[in-house]
């Protein structure tokens with residue numbers, strides 16, 4: 441059929457402003473039946489906003505939306521669902537305590553004689569829906585007992601079931617999935633495509649764009665750069681389109697790393713001896729030196745975050761000992777750690793990170809202020825200077841330092857949290873997945889920044905699921921598996937050996 445018959449959604453001349461931000465400028469976007477359409481761009485480019493105006497979360501200022509050839513005004517997310525447009529957000533917003541089946545069919549349980557819930561029917565139906573997506577699990581178990589990937593699938597199944605969707609939108613669904621889980625999600629997306637459903641897929645992983653999408657739309661600074669057949673692009677071209685420039689030379693980074701390794705101090709800054717916590721992490725021994733970046737590699741759930749939490753005092757160990765500057769640590773609390781000069785940029789920033797109603801500036805100076813104690817207030821002038829420094833350094837896209845952080849795009853909120861811990865000027869910086877959700881350009885900038893911090897004499901623990909960035913930034917690599925430290929690599933390391941250690945396969 442001609443392409444115009446395949447159009448399910450046509451957005452024309454979309455304009456959307458927020459105070460101080462022209463988030464979308466005259467953007468055209470079209471979506472075909474039975475295609476997987478990637479939506480990419482730097483943090484703050486306008487991807488989520490485009491989705492929000494399409495799904496009735498935000499109203500457009502100008503422009504039109506056509507669905508199946510007819511102009512529509514999408515009044516609310518519920519209305520969008522009724523129209524057949526379903527969205528799955530990155531944070532799975534289902535109830536972990538309810539069963540999988542209940543989550544899938546909440547609000548539309550089949551009832552017996554109109555009164556009580558027919559559990560048998562409910563479970564059978566849920567099982568059927570999931571099976572259609574290629575997922576065969578016990579639907580009577582609580583959703584929370586399954587992996588994020590399965591939860592993601594349940595969210596997709598619900599989105600499809602509830603609304604009889606023609607369009608499925610996935611906003612950064614893969615950022616906390618393992619490689620296998622991502623593959624599983626892709627299989628589901630392809631299945632939906634084969635059934636004529638249009639899928640919009642937002643991601644910062646360019647390899648995923650190439651792995652699964654048919655077309656890709658690039659946004660930059662709220663404007664449309666273009667829509668392309670994915671097969672006509674490569675990673676280099678796509679990066680150029682997104683950033684309007686090429687990213688940092690990776691060879692240059694390698695040289696930087698080798699050079700900076702000369703400054704690693706020999707005496708231990710922080711020393712963990714058989715440190716452990718039952719049911720969390722097996723006892724491990726780890727030495728951190730000033731001037732050194734130590735990467736923690738491993739799959740999700742391998743125990744990387746547990747190590748970070750012990751070192752920072754989020755959790756209290758029940759085995760082994762920890763010394764800093766040769767002195768035993770007894771006060772295992774985050775406050776105690778901050779006093780000792782340790783900072784942890786946590787993985788789950790929604791829960792542990794942002795304070796939504798505070799401004800970007802207030803969020804940035806928070807840890808620094810905590811380190812000084814609340815009686816020695818940082819002056820307003822100085823707060824602005826610090827905030828502006830990090831807004832520039834991390835390329836945070838915000839109209840002013842006074843913007844409430846909740847109004848920033850996902851990736852930019854993340855950068856603010858990173859800025860908070862950098863501003864605290866710690867001696868040891870623990871970064872748990874610092875580049876998750878961050879665009880490719882800034883990602884490279886952050887990796888570079890980590891190496892410069894080491895050069896200034898700081899110690900750094902760098903946790904990431906992306907092995908190539910661990911390799912690029914770390915002088916030494918610790919591999920975690922099944923909640924235990926399995927081995928360490930230093931010097932010239934062989935990527936395959938590390939991958940084997942991570943997976944636990946014999947070499």
Ligand SMILES: Nc1ncnc2c1ncn2[C@@H]1O[C@H](COP(=O)(O)OP(=O)(O)OP(=O)(O)O)[C@@H](O)[C@H]1O
Pocket residue numbers: 458459461463481482483484485486487488489490837838847848849850851852877
């Ligand atoms: N409710 C709001 N109030 C004020 N500004 C907003 C609001 N929502 C979005 N913005 C701004 O609009 C711009 C686009 O944000 P959007 O969330 O669409 O970016 P994005 O492309 O999804 O980025 P990311 O990759 O970081 O998720 C950003 O500058 C953001 O700060």
Ligand SMILES: [Mg+2]
Pocket residue numbers: 487488489849850851
């Ligand atoms: Mg977004």
